[in-house]
Amino acid sequence: MFEERSARKQFLSAPPTVAAGVSALMEPAVAGIMLGVCHSAFGQAFEGPSMALLALLVVLMFPGVNRFGKTGVGVFIDIALSWVSVLFVLAMLGYATGALGGFNKHMLLAWGVGTPMVLWLLTAGGTAWMHHHASLPSARRPAVVVGANAMGERVAKMLVARRQLGHQCLGFFDDRADDRISVPEGHQLLGKLDLLAGYIDEHGVKDVFITLPLTSQPRILNLMAALQNTTASLHFVPDVFGVNIIQGRLEDMGGVPVVGLIVTPFTGVNGLVKRASDIVLSSLILIGISPILVGLAIGVKMSSPGPVIFRQRRTGLDGEIIDVYKFRSMTTQDNGSEVKQATRGDSRITPFGAFIRRTSLDELPQFVNVLQGRMSIVGPRPHAVAHNEQYRKIVKAYMARHKVKPGITGWAQVNGLRGETDTLDKMARRVEYDLEYLRNWSLGLDLLIIARTAKLMFFDRSAY
Secondary structure, eight states: OOOOOOHHHHHHSOSOOHHHHHHHHHHHHHHHHHHHHHHHHTTOOOOHHHHHHHHHHHHHHOSOOOOTTOOSHHHHHHHHHHHHHHHHHHHHHHHHHTOGGGSOHHHHHHHHHHHHHHHHHHHHHHHHHHHHHHHSGGGOEEEEEEOOSHHHHHHHHHHHHTGGGTEEEEEEEOOSOGGGOOOOTTOOEEEOGGGHHHHHHHHTOOEEEEOOOGGGHHHHHHHHHHHTTSSSEEEEOOOOTTSOOBSOEEEEETTEEEEESBOOSOOHHHHHHHHHHHHHHHHHHHHHHHHHHHHHHHHHHHHSSSOSEEEEEEEOGGGOEEEEEEEOOBSSOOOSSOOOOOOTTOTTBOHHHHHHHHTTGGGTTHHHHHHHTSOEEESOOOOBHHHHHHHTTTSTTGGGGGGSOOEEEOTTGGGTOOSOOOSHHHHHHHHHHHHHHHHTOOHHHHHHHHHHHHHHHHHOOSOO
16 A cells, blocks of 8 residues: 655655665565566466566556565555555456456466565565564664754654664753753653764764754754764755755765755656656556547547537646646636636536546547657646646645646545546645655556546446
8 A cells, every 4th residue: 555654754854774675675576576486387478468568567666665674564555556456457458458367367366366476575575584683782873963953753653663674772962951852751851962072982873864954053063063973874954844855965066965845756776767667657548448448439420510529738747837628628718817627517518528538538648748758657646737726836845746747647546536626625635645645656656546547437437
C-alpha cells in the first residue's frame, strides 16, 4: 500500500542508503528471476512473448520500493497490493494484444503467487539483518541536538523512530534561559554549548544536529569552529517547514550546496522511468482500445452537431499552456477567460456525453497527449487556464502542482475528488492530494492509481 510520508520526514531522513539501492534493484530482479524459474519448472520456452513480458516488468517495477526496516503484516499487504497492481496492468496489456493466451496458465498462477512471497521473505530477512547489525556496538550512533526548540523536537522524534537502525538521542544542548527552551518529554537538557565539545569526546557522540534558527548565525559559526576538531558528524537542519515542501533535497551545484524546496520528482532515473512507462503503456493501450475509440467517435458525432474532439487550453508542466483532447460531451465548448464547470444535471451535457463522462471514456483521447509528451498517464488533473488564474490567488501552493506533467488520472481523483470542484474546500483538498502525490511518487504508486481508476470507471456512480 502507498506509504504516506510528510515533507518533514523527507528532510530529516538519512541520504540514500545501501538498503535503498538494493530495494531499487531487488523487486524487478526477483520478479524476473521468478519468471524464469516458473518457465523452467513448467517446461515453457522463454521466447519472444516472455522476453517482452520481462522488459515490461523492468519498466513497471524499477525502481523498487524500499521496505527494509518495516515489520508486521502490513509489509506483506503492501507488497501484495503493489504486485497485484503490476499484474493488473500486465493482464490488461496481454488481453489487448492477444499475448495472454500464449502462456501456460498454471505457470502464470505459480509466478503470480510465488513472487510476492519471495519478496516478503527477502524483505523480512533484510530487515532482520538490519536490526541485528544495529544492535552491534560498532553500529550504535549516539546523537545530540543543539537547540531545544520545535525543530529540535522534530529531530529528536526522528532519531527515536530510527532507533532500530542504531540511532540514539542522548539529549539537548542550548544556551538560552530555561523559560525560552522546550525539552520534549523523555529527553534531557545536557548543558550549555561550551560543554558540547567535551561531551562529544567523553560519550562517543557520532552525530550532532544543529537546529538553531538562522538568526543565530554567529552562534552557529562559533559552534562549528569549536566542533571541527571532534570526530562527530555535524548536521545543520534549517527550519524551512513553514513552506509547502515538495521533493525537498540537497544538491551540489558546481560546488555550491543548494537546498531544493519545491522541485519536480522526475529528474534523472525517475524522469526516464516515468517517460518510458508513459510511452509503453499509452502505446499499448491506444492499440488495444482503437475499436472503442472509433465507436465513441461515431457516438459523439451522432449525438449532436459539432466536432468529435474537444480541445481545451489547460495549464501543463511549469505553467505551459497546452491543448488537451477529450471526446466532446457537451453542446457548448467553453474555452475562454471564463469557463463554467459542468454540474449535475447540466443541460449542456448530451445524453451520450453523460454516459462517456460518467465512465471517463471522454478522457481516452488524452493518451495521444501522453504520446506527444504534453501529459502523463498519472499526475495532477489539468485545470482550465481560467480556473488556474482564479484559484492560484486563494489556494495555498496551488501552482506547485504544475511541477510535473498533468495526468489523465491522479491521486486526488481516486480519493473521491472527481468532477466538479464547486467549493473552495474541494479545490484545496484536491491540491493537497496532488502535492502529496508529488512528495511520494513511485512507479508502484502510479500502478496503484491506474488500477483504482479502472475500478472507478465501472463502479463509481458519483461521476457526471
